[in-house]
Amino acid sequence: PLVVHRETRMPHVYALRFVIVLHRLTGSSANSIGNVCQGIALGLSFLHSRDIDLVNRLSSGRFFTRDELATFANRCLQRADGQGAVVTHYAKMRYDDFVEYVLWRFEAILHRANDQNRALLIEERRQFEKRVAAQRPKARAGAAEKERLGLSETQRALLLDVIHPDSPRNPFAPKLRRRNRALILIHYRYGLRAGELLGLYRSDYKNLENPPQLFIHIRDNNPEDSRARPARTKMRARMLEIGGDARDALDVWIDHRADRIDFPLSRKSRFLFVNEDGIEISLRAALGIFERLRDVYPELAGFASHVLRHDMNERYVEAAEKEGWDEKQVAEDQRYLNGWSE
Secondary structure, three states: OOOEOOOOOOEOHHHHHHHHHHHHOOOOOHHHHHHHHHHHHHHHHHHHHOOOOHHHHHHHOOOOOHHHHHHHHHHHHEOOOOOOEOOHHHHHHHHHHHHHHHHHHHHHHHHHOOHHHHHHHHHHHHHHHHHHHHOOOOOOOOOOOOOOOOOOHHHHHHHHHHOOOOOOOOOOOHHHHHHHHHHHHHHHHHOOOHHHHHOOEHHHEEOOOOOOEEEEOOOOOOOOOOOOOOOOOOOOOEEEEOOHHHHHHHHHHHHHHOOOOOOOOHHHOOEOOEOOOOOEOOHHHHHHHHHHHHHHOHHHOOOOHHHHHHHHHHHHHHHHHHHOOOHHHHHHHHHHHOOOOO
16 A cells, blocks of 8 residues: 555655555555555645645654644544544544654654754654644544444344344345345354455355354455455454354355346355455445444444454353353453454
């Protein structure tokens, strides 16, 4: 991923050096670098809109004012299309990535300064870092922070009801209902990350086994993945036994997936979850499933794939306490299920 100049579409040299030195050479994934680039691009766009020359600001030791940081923090909370806000955790990442880039640019200026100016610049940097911490993006007034929490019992019941293909409350197009239910139930029951789920092949689901099995593989730099943001498995490869409503939903979806009318190219794609054309579904489209549910049902405010992962772990602990399972074994099972250990 690259940050490019708005007018020339050529790579921004300093941003390129920054991501190579601080991220690419230290082993960051393409997706992680892409997120860093988005934060830097947002910051550079902010500077452009205010006619701020970054080098002049840093050389003079003025950095950014409290009001400028507050305005930028608010911009980090906004979605690119202007329709609503991003989650606070993501806004903080954008904000921090650009601040890290600014301080990296400052190091070269500090290196060239004489002793007297260096002492002044160091003090200005210290004051700037205090302002940065004070102005980091915060949740909007009245907004509930649910980014790191699971669902309530009421939310769980609502979710399971409205995603059923036969539910009159299902907000999705009829031909997508079986896909969306299978995708959400795998998230809900087994806590897969979005990249793990979108990277699944049809052959990873062994539905003829007893019990059926789902294999999560590591396929970095997969040449068959044509998405702008390829799917990526961050944690360990593992096998899950699939049962109950998740198994039923997957079986129904796989039958429907083979429909050449609804998904014309699906037989040419190895990926388990496909879009309306039958090719691998993009991350943006997958996130759109959650957005649609949030829009139609305000009771699901904050609902996202990572919320389902936290909810799975909370339900697991609740079941363990209720059934009196061995705590050590429960912890080991959770580490495996989340891909943290073998």
